[in-house]
Amino acid sequence: MAQPFVLPDFYVPYPARLNPHVDAARAHTVGWARRMGMLEGSGVWEERDLLAHDYALLCAYTHPDCDAETLSLVTDWYVWVFFFDDHFLEVFKRTQDLAGGKAYLDRLPAFMPLEAGRAVPEPVNPVEAGLADLWARTVPAMSPAWRARFAESTEHLLNESLWELANINEGRIANPVEYVEMRRKVGGAPWSAGLVEFAAGAEVPEQVAHERPLLVLRDTFSDAVHLRNDLFSYQREVEEEGENSNGVLVLETFLGCTTQEAAEAVNDLLTSRLHQFENTALTEVPGLCLEKGLSPAECAAVAAYTKGLQDWQSGGHEWHLRSSRYMNEGARTSPPGGVLGTAAMDVAALFGRPARGRLRSLTHVPHQVVGPSLLPAFDLPYPLSLSPHLDAVRVSCLDWAERMGLLEDIWDRELMAGFDLPLCAAGLDPDATEDELELSSRWLTWGTYGDDYYPLVFGRSRDLAGAKAVTERLKACMPLEDPAAGAAGAVGHLERSLADLWERTAVPMGPEARASLRTALDHMLDSWLWELHNQAQHRVPDPVDYIEMRRRTFGSELTMSLARLRHEQRVPAAFFATGVMRAVESAVSDYATLLNDLFSYQKEIEVEGEVHNGVLVVQSFFGCDYPTGVRIVDDLMRGRLRQFEHLKAQEIPLLVEEFGLDADGRAALAAYLRELEDWLAGILNWHRGARRYGAEDVRGGAGTPRPRAMAGAPGAAGGLAGPTGAGTAAARVVELFGR
Numbered sequence: 001m002a003q004p005f006v007l008p009d010f011y012v013p014y015p016a017r018l019n020p021h022v023d024a025a026r027a028h029t030v031g032w033a034r035r036m037g038m039l040e041g042s043g044v045w046e047e048r049d050l051l052a053h054d055y056a057l058l059c060a061y062t063h064p065d066c067d068a069e070t071l072s073l074v075t076d077w078y079v080w081v082f083f084f085d086d087h088f089l090e091v092f093k094r095t096q097d098l099a100g101g102k103a104y105l106d107r108l109p110a111f112m113p114l115e116a117g118r119a120v121p122e123p124v125n126p127v128e129a130g131l132a133d134l135w136a137r138t139v140p141a142m143s144p145a146w147r148a149r150f151a152e153s154t155e156h157l158l159n160e161s162l163w164e165l166a167n168i169n170e171g172r173i174a175n176p177v178e179y180v181e182m183r184r185k186v187g188g189a190p191w192s193a194g195l196v197e198f199a200a201g202a203e204v205p206e207q208v209a210h211e212r213p214l215l216v217l218r219d220t221f222s223d224a225v226h227l228r229n230d231l232f233s234y235q236r237e238v239e240e241e242g243e244n245s246n247g248v249l250v251l252e253t254f255l256g257c258t259t260q261e262a263a264e265a266v267n268d269l270l271t272s273r274l275h276q277f278e279n280t281a282l283t284e285v286p287g288l289c290l291e292k293g294l295s296p297a298e299c300a301a302v303a304a305y306t307k308g309l310q311d312w313q314s315g316g317h318e319w320h321l322r323s324s325r326y327m328n329e330g331a332r333t334s335p336p337g338g339v340l341g342t343a344a345m346d347v348a349a350l351f352g353r354p355a356r357g358r359l360r361s362l363t364h365v366p367h368q369v370v371g372p373s374l375l376p377a378f379d380l381p382y383p384l385s386l387s388p389h390l391d392a393v394r395v396s397c398l399d400w401a402e403r404m405g406l407l408e409d410i411w412d413r414e415l416m417a418g419f420d421l422p423l424c425a426a427g428l429d430p431d432a433t434e435d436e437l438e439l440s441s442r443w444l445t446w447g448t449y450g451d452d453y454y455p456l457v458f459g460r461s462r463d464l465a466g467a468k469a470v471t472e473r474l475k476a477c478m479p480l481e482d483p484a485a486g487a488a489g490a491v492g493h494l495e496r497s498l499a500d501l502w503e504r505t506a507v508p509m510g511p512e513a514r515a516s517l518r519t520a521l522d523h524m525l526d527s528w529l530w531e532l533h534n535q536a537q538h539r540v541p542d543p544v545d546y547i548e549m550r551r552r553t554f555g556s557e558l559t560m561s562l563a564r565l566r567h568e569q570r571v572p573a574a575f576f577a578t579g580v581m582r583a584v585e586s587a588v589s590d591y592a593t594l595l596n597d598l599f600s601y602q603k604e605i606e607v608e609g610e611v612h613n614g615v616l617v618v619q620s621f622f623g624c625d626y627p628t629g630v631r632i633v634d635d636l637m638r639g640r641l642r643q644f645e646h647l648k649a650q651e652i653p654l655l656v657e658e659f660g661l662d663a664d665g666r667a668a669l670a671a672y673l674r675e676l677e678d679w680l681a682g683i684l685n686w687h688r689g690a691r692r693y694g695a696e697d698v699r700g701g702a703g704t705p706r707p708r709a710m711a712g713a714p715g716a717a718g719g720l721a722g723p724t725g726a727g728t729a730a731a732r733v734v735e736l737f738g739r
Helices: 022-036 047-053 055-062 068-093 098-111 126-141 144-159 161-170 176-187 189-200 212-240 247-255 259-283 285-291 296-322 347-351 353-362 390-404 413-419 421-428 434-459 464-476 483-489 492-506 511-537 543-553 556-565 579-599 601-607 614-622 626-659 663-689 733-738
Strands: none
Touching: 022 047, 022 055, 022 068, 022 126, 055 068, 055 296, 068 098, 068 126, 068 189, 098 126, 098 144, 144 176, 144 189, 176 189, 176 212, 176 247, 176 579, 176 626, 189 212, 189 296, 212 247, 212 259, 212 285, 212 296, 212 543, 247 259, 247 626, 259 285, 259 296, 259 353, 259 511, 259 543, 259 614, 285 296, 353 614, 390 413, 390 421, 390 434, 390 492, 421 434, 421 663, 434 464, 434 492, 434 511, 434 556, 464 492, 464 511, 483 492, 492 511, 511 543, 511 556, 543 556, 543 579, 543 614, 556 579, 556 663, 579 601, 579 614, 579 626, 579 663, 601 614, 614 626, 626 663
16 A cells, blocks of 8 residues: 655654663563453454564664563563553544443553552453552652653543544534644553663652652653654554544644645654753753752753654654554664764754754744734624723722732833733633732733733743742742732832732632642743743744643633632532543633734734744744734634534533532533633623733833833833832833833
C-alpha cells in the first residue's frame, strides 16, 4: 500500500545510542509475555508479532545507559502498554463497547497499590497479570512520591482510552488544542517520562516535580513523542484501523489542507515543542534548582532526567525508522557517526525548516504599524445580561482604586473610567448582589492594573529579579491561616490593594476554597513572570505553551475559581476536578483569551511591542500574514466553542450519573454552566464597550497606560520618579521614560 504522504525532515538534535544489553532484553521479554498470557491464545498477538515489533530495540534506544536487568524490566513495561493498546482496540474499540471498556479500566488501579505489601486482586486477563507483576518489581526502588505520580500517569493512560472510544463512537475529530492536551494522557508519554526517572536512576526531587519548568519538560517531551508517533502511525491508525485520534488527521481537518501539508504542520509543531524543551531546560530549570536550594546530588538527578528525556526522543525516532509497526518507507535515517556525539546531527534538519521556525520566533520586529485590529464576526450564541448595580459600582470602584493608590502612576481616574471594568464584571455575573459586583470589579481592576504594571516597570528594564522579589511579596499578602494578617506587611499600592481584596474574599471561605483561590492567584502572578522571561529573550512563545499559559495571564483561573465558590456546598470539589470539567473551563477560557488577543492586537503589537498575542503566535508559527492569522484564530475559537457545547451535551450528563448528583447538585451545576455562558457574553460585550482597544484609544489616547511623574516620591531626580513600593527601585527612570 502506498504511503499517504512523504515523511518530513525531522528535527533530531541529540545522538541516538543503542544499549548493549538489547539481545538479553529481547530474550527475556518473549518469555515474560508468554508467562503473562499475551502471546498464543490471547487473540491479540502471536510470538511473531512481538518479535516483529521489537520493543526491546525501542527500549535499548530510548534507555541506552541502564544495566541489563533494568533494561529487561523497562522493556516488559513497554510490552505491557502496547499489548494493552492492542487488546483494548480488539475487545472494546472495534466493538464500540463503552460500558465494557469502562468496567475493564476501573479494575486496573487496584493492581497499583501505593502502600507496600498491599494485596491485589486475582488477575483475570493478561493486562491485569502484567500490571501486577510489573508494579511489584518496580516500586520498591522508588519513593512514595514517585509511586503516586507514576500511578496517576498510568491511570490517565488507561482511562483516557475511553475518550478515544467515545470519539470513535461519535465519529468526532477533536480540535487541535483539545487533541494535544488529551493525547498527553492517552498517548502515554508522561508515563514514559516516569520510567525515565526509574531507568536513569534519576528520580526528580519532590520539591520541584510539580513546578512549571519540570512540568514543561515532561509535557514538551510528551507532545513531541506523540506527534512523532502520529506521523509514523497515520497509515495504520487512520487508513487501516479507522482511528480519528491522530494529529495529522486533526490538523488536516482543522486547516482544510492536504494530508501532506498537515504532516508538515504536525512536524513543525513537533519541532516547536522540542525548541521549547531546550529553552526551558537551559533558561528556567537552573534557576529553579537554585531557588529551591537543591543539593548537588539533586541537581545532578534533574540533569540526568533531562538527558534521559533527550535520549528517549532520539531513540524513539530511531526505533520508528526500523519497526514494522509503522510506515517508514523513504524516511531519512541518521547519518553514520563521525565525531563523538554527532551521529544524529542532520544538517538539513538542523538548519532547514526547523531553523526557520526558531528564527521567526526570535526575530519579530516590534512596533510594526498594523492598523486597527481586524475582528471576525463573533457568533456567540449566549445572550447578554447586565447587573442592575452597574452604575453604583462604577463610582465605588473608582473611589476604591484611588484610595488604594492605583491611580498615582501608570493609571489615572479618567483612564480607569474608560476601561470600565465594572461593565465586564456586570456581564460576567449579572445576578450578583451589589457587594458581590463591587468585589469582583475590584479584582478585575487589580488584575488589569497588575497586567499593565509588570511589563511597564519590569519588562522594559529587563528586571526579572526585581519582578520576582515583588511577586514573592505579593504572595506574602495572601496568608492562608489568617487572611486578615496580609495587610500588616503590605507596602505600596500594589500590595495594599491585594491584601485588602484577599481579606475581603478569603475570610468567609473554608480552607479548601481558600487554598484553591490562592493557587489561582499564584498561577496568575507566576504567569506574569513567564511573560517577562519571554520578553527578555524577545521570543514569541511556542503555540502550545502560549495557549496553556494564557489562561493564567488572563486570570481565567481566578475568575472561575470565584464563580465556583457559590456552588461548593452543592457540587463536590472532586466533580470540578475531573478531566471533563477541566476541559469545559479550558475551552471557555481559550475562547475568551483569544477574543482578547483579537481586540488587543493593535495595542499590543503596534504600540507596546508585545510578543504575547495569539494572532502573533499563529503568524510566527505558520509564517503567515495578519489576516490569515486572524482567520486561524477565529477557527480555533469556534472549535473551542463547539467543544464546550459538545461537553455540555454529551460528556457532562455521563459525569453527573457517575457522581450521582442529586436534584440540588444538578441545579447548581446547570447554574454554573450558565455562568460560564454569561462569562463569555460579558467579556465580548466589555471588549466592544471599553475604551482600551479601539484605534482611537491605543495611540496615546484614553486606552493607553502612561507612566507619570509622582511628586514627592522617594529618590526623585528632578521631580521625576518611578513607581513606589517594595521591589520597585529597579524601575529606573532613565530606562522607563528616557530611552
